[in-house]
Each structure stands twice: as structure tokens, then as C-alpha cells.
Amino acid sequence: MAEKDKVTIVLFSGEMDKALAALNIAVGAASMDMEVTIFFTFWGLNVIKRNDAKVRSKGILRQMLNFMNKGGSKRLPLSRMNMLGMGPWMMGKLMKEAKFPTVEELVNLAHDMGVKFAACTTTMGFMGLTKDVFLPTVDVYCGVATYLVEAKESKVTLFI
Template sequence: MTTTTLAPFDPLAEAIAAVDGLPEVTDTALPAPADDGQVKTKDLLIIDYSGDLEKVWASLILASTGAAMGVRTRVFVTFWGLQVFVKDSKRITGENWMQKMMSAMQRPGISHRKLSKMNFLGMGPWMMGRLAKQYGVASPKELLEAAQALGVEFIPCQMTMDMFGLKPEDMIDGMSEPAGAATVIGLMTENSTPLFI
């Protein structure tokens, strides 16, 4: 038994070949995209919700490292996290008695953070500070300065500012314009890796 190989039937190719004026198909490969060994990185968005010493510390370590690694890093500061970014020198903030009492009960500012566990009237944070110094761990204040120097954007939550009666002059220098939840969701769903701390 003999078999014959049929010529491949490709009407589309024939039709295309019959058309004049089409650009010649060349075999030259497209130049390969330059590979500089760099991974395309997403932005980093940290939502600083907590004002607890240990959480603020962790978020500032990640924020400063993110910026150091060339990742565009934004920190949205809201609720108790916003209290951290009030100037250390401010003692009482707010306009009405409730807002003032809130700041009296928990002093705002990065240098006045309490631990969520084992605070023991400030003994815990004091020991953490001593240990950090002993082991060369940068303090939250130093990390905040480094983060700002590296271009981390700190975005205050407008709603929390209103609720606590905080004015722009109460906040540390170099904060971005206040924004809201839609900005956060927009960033999250666009090109940012979100972290809620």
C-alpha cells in the first residue's frame, strides 16, 4: 500500500500571499528586552493603623527598607497610627474636651509609644529601648528620619485628623496631603502590595 503526502492546504496563507503591497515578512528576531537582572517591583503601601510601639517599629523597619530597595513606599497613617506622627513636643491636642482627654490619656508622638503587652507603666518600653541600644537596633524615631530621607511618603487620614481634632501644624514636618479610604483602595488595587499593621 502506498500513501501520498498531500500538500498542506492553507487557503488563508494563499489569500494573504495573493495580496500585493503587504510588508515583507522578515525572519530577523525582535531585539530581546534589555535584561538588567532587575525584577519589576510593585509599590509598597503600609497602612499604619496601630499606635503600639512594637507595631510602629515593625512598620517603620519595612518602610525604610522598602525605600532603600528602590520600592516606591507609601504609609497611610490612620486611627491610632496617626497619633504616632504628631510632633513629639505636642502634649495635648484637639479642640473639644474629649479630644483633649484622648491625647492626655495616651501622649501622642513617636517617642511616647506604649507596648501592647507588658507595658507595665512604661517599664516595658524602657527595657525595649535599652535592649535596642545594646543591640544596635535603630529607634522608631531614627527609622522615621531615615524613611523620610529615603523618600517614604506618609499620608495622614483626613477622617482621623478630624475625629481627633488634629491640625496640620500638629503633625511632623514632611507629611503628604491628607487623604481618605478611596486613595488607599485605589493604590491597593492598582500596583501596591498592601500591609495592614
């Protein structure tokens, strides 16, 4: 049996528009029978945080960071024209009108189609994040070595 073509995406950015682009490529590739992995790292981890997560971290700095960087698919800003949160609301309205799925819906769709979700343990370490903060859609918790093993076998490698 022939091996499937692979697509490996690093999602470093935590913005709604970039998350949509990453998930859209992932879902497209999965529907073309390609094997897709998304490695969520740094701000990108916000995309797969539970919207109702309570982060309990130690130390005042880490608490500040996690208060400001709450995350969850419903709290993602836009990379442009964020306008204190009006941008994402506006974009959400426009996409709904065009029957385009939300980040949350795309995360679930991607997961159902077999896209593999990997969360970067290095970032989790210094941000003081634990597994219970994340969606059950996360398949693997891993570091850069696991990413590279996948990436070097992939036809398409992207950093978003």
C-alpha cells in the same frame, strides 16, 4: 521605563513595636527600590505627631482624648508587656545595645529614602487634630480613596 513595585501599609496601631515593624518593612522595601506609602490612621497617627506638640481641641471629651492619647514617637507604648511604660524603656535599651534605630530615627530614615507619609484626615476630623500637631515628614493629608488608589496598584498591602 518600568514602573516600580509598590508597597502600601496602613499603620492603624500606635504601639512602638508595631511602628518599628511597619517602618522596618518600609525602609527595607525603599532600599530595594520599591515605592512605599504608609497611611497613618487612628492610633497610628501618634507615630507621626511631634513630641512637643500642643493639641488645642474643642470640647471636654476631645480634650480628654487628646490628653490621654498624647502621642509622639517617644511616648508609644508596647502592644505587650508595656508594664506602665517600663516595657518600652527596656525595649529601647535592648535595641540601642543592638544598634537598632529608634522609631524617631526610622521615621527620618524612611522619609529620607523617599517613603511617602500620609495622614488620615477622617481620624484627624473626629479626634480634633490639626496639621500643626504633626511632623514635617508628613507628605499628604488624605482619606481612604487616596489609600485605595495606591493600594490597588501595590504588590504588597499590609494592615498593621
